[in-house]
Each structure stands twice: as structure tokens, then as C-alpha cells.
Amino acid sequence: MNVNKEQIINALKNVIDPDLHKDLVSLGMIEDISIENNDVSFKLVLTTPACPLREKLKNDCILAIKTFVDASLNVHVELGSKVRSSPQVADKTAVLPNVKNIILVASGKGGVGKSTVAVNLAISLGKTGAKVGLIDADIYGPSIPMMFNLMDAKPKVIDKNGVNRIIPFEKFGIKLISIGFFVDPDKALIWRGPMASTALKQLFTDVEWGELDYLIIDTPPGTGDIHLTLVQTLAVAGVAIVTTPQDVALADARKAINMYRADGIKVPVLGLIENMSFFIPAELPDNKYYIFGKDGGSKLASEMNTPLLGQIPIVQSICESGDAGEPISVSDNNIVEKSFASLAEKLTQQLSIWNAFFEATDVEQHEETCNCKE
Ligand SMILES: Nc1ncnc2c1ncn2[C@@H]1O[C@H](COP(=O)(O)OP(=O)(O)OP(=O)(O)O)[C@@H](O)[C@H]1O
Ligand SMILES: [Mg+2]
Structure with missing residues (x-):
């Protein structure tokens, strides 16, 4: 199927960080989206490597893409982090x-x-x-x-x-x-x-x-x-x-x-x-x-x-x-x-x-x- 980055970004805008009350795209937490045939990959950049929500956010991203783009896609999320300065x-x-x-x-x-x-x-x-x-x-x-x-x-x-x-x-x-x-x-x-x-x-x-x-x-x-x-x-x-x-x-x-x-x-x-x-x-x-x-x-x-x-x-x-x-x-x-x-x-x-x-x-x-x- 033909999927583009915009569809992925729009889907990920539905994932809200429960602590920061904003979507992951606005928070700048999604990087390096790539799409190859049925495989979608990107980096989920957390605000701390000690983030207790890392697995939840990752699963929410996968669910959002499968729900809003296509359930048959293989979604690969690489977890990373960039600690932000106070x-x-x-x-x-x-x-x-x-x-x-x-x-x-x-x-x-x-x-x-x-x-x-x-x-x-x-x-x-x-x-x-x-x-x-x-x-x-x-x-x-x-x-x-x-x-x-x-x-x-x-x-x-x-x-x-x-x-x-x-x-x-x-x-x-x-x-x-x-x-x-x-x-x-x-x-x-x-x-x-x-x-x-x-x-x-x-x-x-x-x-x-x-x-x-x-x-x-x-x-x-x-x-x-x-x-x-x-x-x-x-x-x-x-x-x-x-x-x-x-x-x-x-x-x-x-x-x-x-x-x-x-x-x-x-x-x-x-x-x-x-x-x-x-x-x-x-x-x-x-x-x-x-x-x-x-x-x-x-x-x-x-x-x-x-x-x-x-x-x-x-x-x-x-x-x-x-x-x-x-x-x-x-x-x-x-x-x-x-x-x-x-x-x-x-x-x-x-x-x-x-x-x-x-x-x-x-x-x-x-x-x-x-x-x-x-
Ligand atoms: N949860 C714990 N279980 C067992 N021993 C502990 C525990 N927490 C601290 N201790 C021991 O209690 C003593 C006092 O702890 P610590 O030196 O960390 O306190 P502190 O608040 O820094 O003291 P101070 O006010 O003198 O700086 C130490 O010997 C420490 O090993
Ligand atoms: Mg002390």
C-alpha cells in the first residue's frame, strides 16, 4: 500500500503524553520517520531515559498507526532520549x-x-x-x-x-x-x-x-x-x-x-x-x-x-x-x-x-x- 510520512505524523498526533498533556508530534518526540513497503520505522525521543511511560508510549504509537493508517503495517519504534534542560x-x-x-x-x-x-x-x-x-x-x-x-x-x-x-x-x-x-x-x-x-x-x-x-x-x-x-x-x-x-x-x-x-x-x-x-x-x-x-x-x-x-x-x-x-x-x-x-x-x-x-x-x-x- 502507499503510505506517506504525513499520514504517519497525523496518526501520531493522536498520541498524547499523559504527563505533558500534549501530543508526541508537538512535543518534538518523533524523529527519523522512514517507510519501506509495509514497514514504518521512527524514533521516539523521550525526555528522559528513565521515563516510566516508555513502553506505554511505544505501544500507543503502534496502535495509533494501525488504527488511523493501516492495521497491516509493521511498525518499528526505536526508543531514544534527549534530556531537556530545565x-x-x-x-x-x-x-x-x-x-x-x-x-x-x-x-x-x-x-x-x-x-x-x-x-x-x-x-x-x-x-x-x-x-x-x-x-x-x-x-x-x-x-x-x-x-x-x-x-x-x-x-x-x-x-x-x-x-x-x-x-x-x-x-x-x-x-x-x-x-x-x-x-x-x-x-x-x-x-x-x-x-x-x-x-x-x-x-x-x-x-x-x-x-x-x-x-x-x-x-x-x-x-x-x-x-x-x-x-x-x-x-x-x-x-x-x-x-x-x-x-x-x-x-x-x-x-x-x-x-x-x-x-x-x-x-x-x-x-x-x-x-x-x-x-x-x-x-x-x-x-x-x-x-x-x-x-x-x-x-x-x-x-x-x-x-x-x-x-x-x-x-x-x-x-x-x-x-x-x-x-x-x-x-x-x-x-x-x-x-x-x-x-x-x-x-x-x-x-x-x-x-x-x-x-x-x-x-x-x-x-x-x-x-x-x-
Ligand atoms: N534504608 C536504609 N536501610 C538501612 N540503613 C540505612 C538506610 N538509609 C540510610 N541508612 C544508614 O543510616 C545512616 C544514615 O544515613 P545517611 O548518611 O544517608 O543519612 P543523612 O541524612 O545523609 O545523614 P546526615 O544528615 O548526617 O548527612 C547510614 O549509616 C546509612 O547507611
Ligand atoms: Mg548526609
Whole structure:
């Protein structure tokens, strides 16, 4: 039969991305259509390689072509992705213009698992094929050197056109830098805010990050000077808030969400991550014990009108693998690695939604609208 590209494009205009509420053609997600006899091929270019809707969208495309063009066609869809920059970065005067999306991992309370989440999220995203960087900005208690077994390591410094540039480490598929490689945490404790902020800024300005799809920043506990420096210096695409299910942690998470939504800050809150949600004993992997209480994260998420992006179980190997310098997400097919992979999907999905929302809005209006959308 005689099929032309226009018919294929028109058919694909019927496929709507359920997150972005537009058709795939208008979203620029269809590329390289070719037709040979009964075979139709094209690329479906997703906004993130971690897209949880990839199979659904692919099947919807095939169905649309068979329904609106001809049921006898063989449709071949090649999945690809191009991570889009958060519109905040579109301003090329931004620090790190080659980093498409900067994501903060924060919490109100200490010890809830920010570093564990930041590290495993970064590794999970890297496994999808995204270009990922990780910054440990916890100036008073950096934990990433230990989690990557780089305690005594010093990053390489090169001379680039007469300027010293720091080369990030590359391990487990991601690039990483910790403030801990440069300052002694015991000395950092006595630093005043401005000194800490200056040291931190060098992690953005003096490091050769190259092009990155996602840069994850592990932050210190609370909502202090470091967080202000981060949101004032960088075009932050969004923040993910980590909590545990207990009331004390939830109260601090609520404060942190309010801080990021406050006037003058206005960073999109991508969602809540509940860590240590339930305990799974190694010998009884089908049993779940909600030792810190049940549903705390989901209740806070609905109260604060933000999605619950994931629930990470308490598993001894999370702690052991972190201490041993090989985070749990490096290995495949265990329940924890799967929960971090699902978290990576949900988080980037929210990011794509926020980015599309901002693209449709005047950049000048960001400040106004940023947290009214959810
Ligand atoms: N889901 C989990 N299961 C078991 N152990 C965990 C889990 N999450 C975190 N831990 C352990 O709890 C401790 C605290 O975690 P982590 O360092 O990630 O917290 P944090 O919020 O970054 O702390 P800080 O506020 O000090 O920066 C670590 O020893 C870590 O290995
Ligand atoms: Mg930490």
C-alpha cells in the first residue's frame, strides 16, 4: 500500500503524553520517520531515559498507526532520549550552563538517609544511560568519599589555558566530587557561613563537569546557609525531600518543604522520599515490618500536595554497602536497587512535568507560579 510520512505524523498526533498533556508530534518526540513497503520505522525521543511511560508510549504509537493508517503495517519504534534542560538553565549566564538539570536532595532532619538516597539515585539514573554528576555539599559531614571508597583520594587538577581545573572522579557510571576531598570536616565545623559558601561555590565553578543531564547535590541536614548558597548560586531545577516515617522527621520535612516554597526561594519541590519505610529481614524477604510507623510519608505528601516519589526499605545491606564503598544500586536485581530505580523514574518524570510547565510559562513568571502547580 502507499503510505506517506504525513499520514504517519497525523496518526501520531493522536498520541498524547499523559504527563505533558500534549501530543508526541508537538512535543518534538518523533524523529527519523522512514517507510519501506509495509514497514514504518521512527524514533521516539523521550525526555528522559528513565521515563516510566516508555513502553506505554511505544505501544500507543503502534496502535495509533494501525488504527488511523493501516492495521497491516509493521511498525518499528526505536526508543531514544534527549534530556531537556530545565528552563532556568536556558539562561546561558547560568553557572554550569552545560548541566541540564540540577537536583537537590534535602531534608529537615539529620540522619534520615539523604546521602544514601542521593548516591543511589545518582547511580540508578546513570544506569539508565543518563549523564549524571553527584556533588557532596555537606561541608560539615561529607559522607560520599566513604560511600565510594575514596577516603584518601585527591582529585586531579589540570591546567586549562592557565587556569586550574579540578577533574571529578568517575565511578559506578557517574562523575562525583565531595567537599570532603578539599576540607577537613573537623576544621569546617568552625567555619563561618561565608567561608563555607565560598568553598562550596568552587565545586561548581572550578570542576570540569562537562555536559550532564542530571547533577544531584547531597545537602547537609536542615535549612541553613549552605542551602541558601545553593539556591542563590545555581539554577536549581528541583528539590527532593527525604524523610523517615516518624512524626519528628515528618515535622522537619514539612518545614523544609515550606522553606523551598517560600518567597525569594521558590524551588520546585519534586516530591517526598520516604526512607526506612519498613524493615525486611534477609531471611524472610516477603515480610514487611513498619517499625517507624506506616503511611507517614504518604500522609505528609498529600497534606503538602506533592508526590510521594518512593519508599525505601530498611535493609542491613544498604548500610553495609555504603560503609564498604560500593553502594547497593551498583548491583542488579535486589529489592533495594529496584526501589531506587523506581525512584529515579518517578523523580525524573516530575522533573519533566515541571520543565514542560515552565516552558509553557513566561520564564519571568517562574517566581510567581513555581509552587502553585502541583
Ligand atoms: N534504608 C536504609 N536501610 C538501612 N540503613 C540505612 C538506610 N538509609 C540510610 N541508612 C544508614 O543510616 C545512616 C544514615 O544515613 P545517611 O548518611 O544517608 O543519612 P543523612 O541524612 O545523609 O545523614 P546526615 O544528615 O548526617 O548527612 C547510614 O549509616 C546509612 O547507611
Ligand atoms: Mg548526609
